[in-house]
Amino acid sequence: MAGRILLNEWTVLAIHYGTAQRPVSDLILETNDIHDRPSQIDYFVWLIRLEDRLILVDTGFEAGEGAARGRTLLIHPVAALSSLGIKSSEITDVVVTHLHYDHAGNLPAFPNATFHIQDREMAYGTGRCMCHERMRRPFATEGVVDAVRLVFQSRVRFHDGDGEIVPGCRVHLVGGHSKGLQVVTVATGGALLVIASDALHFQHYLENDGAFPLFADYLEVIEGYNKLRVLAGANGLIIPGHDPEVLQKFSPLAPDLQFARVLL
Template sequence: MRNWKALALHYGTAERPRADLALEPADQHDTAGRIDYFVWVVRHAGRVFLIDTGFQPEEGTARGRTMLINPVEALRSVGVEPGEVTDVVLTHLHYDHAGNLTAFPNATFHLQDAEMAYGTGRCMCHPRMRRPFAAEAVVDAVRLVFDGRVEFHAGDATLALGLSLHLVGGHSKGLQVVRFDDGESVTVFASDALHFASYMEDGDVFPLFADYAEVQEGYKTLKRLAGHEGRIIPGHDPSVLRDFRTLGDDLPYAFLVR
């Protein structure tokens, strides 16, 4: 098996109007922008941590997204069978982060209390608020609760020495990010706390959010978690494909993060 600690698995992509990708796009014309979709896998402390599970093929098609490879198959191709995943971190319950939940039979799922309350509560009565959620994915998450396989968190938590969760909110009420410190360097997997790296410089935000102020405060949290030497990896930025090298010529969708 190849020697890696953390990978980005690039499983999907889409071209969207720029107005769909920023609240105040610099280019006001309705030109296309690109958004990419990733899941992240970390091997640490004898465990396999999967950060998010991607969207299901049917859900992606219905929303006009292109699935390049099923996330489950992408995992298999890098030597990780679904049954070997010990922990799944659901950064939040949006359709592109919480599909395919039933594919991981032995995993414990980590979710914030606030996110389950948000995704199953009165906010989902409003079409704009529920738009990024897929009902079936949320129902699958509820079933996992009844199966005793969800570990809920109320704020920051340590999963293993050097691997921790941090509640940010903003984009979704219970959005959490992952900090990985292996003693050599720090990586912060920002998920949708930072869709694109440019947002942090421009103070812009993705047009769908639960709390605008929390999104902005979240940028400060990401910087604090990374420190001066750490790296913040945005959740949907095509720059990931440029900034990291692939795991091998036969795995063009697997990018070596650590």
């Protein structure tokens, strides 16, 4: 599903491409639910448009990788873009929030894009931490290798902390869930839209400092929530990365586009 936010001259789309039913214990670090009932997690990529600049935030999971992990692919991100009248070759920039399998699959599908990755994330995904099974578990080997290939093709723009994609659209290093996790902000007047990705899996984490039970640095996860609040300010909007409420809270973009929803 996708949603649209009109921010002055900006258009921002949330594309819902996948879903899964998982036990509650898979989705929060601490739970008192003794029955460990199934709960839903949804998967999104985001499209930011400014005139002829088309910025894709994350590229989703590769179909085979998702299936192997028990995730349901609802629509391939490339097919979703095509349904919106956008060819993958028209994407000018891809922000890889982090290199986990569900955010950095399908990288070769965007042949003309510049890829934006944090220095810390590339070092993490290709360094000694990947010698440990628990730390490499959310990474897909081929996805990381594809990212390395892009480096050797001179198609990666590295960021060391906060940086600018284009005026009004920035990346901000948060870390926590992955060493080099970055979030994306889009400016609208005096407020910011914050695409939180996995810096905030679910909105309710903000209420009780909940955490997804997979992380590189727990302290950075929890303190990252404060950074999201500061970025958004009093009038901004934080969009969580995997929350089904994104689908429930907002209206469809168009009745004939089942993957499309209007956020604002």
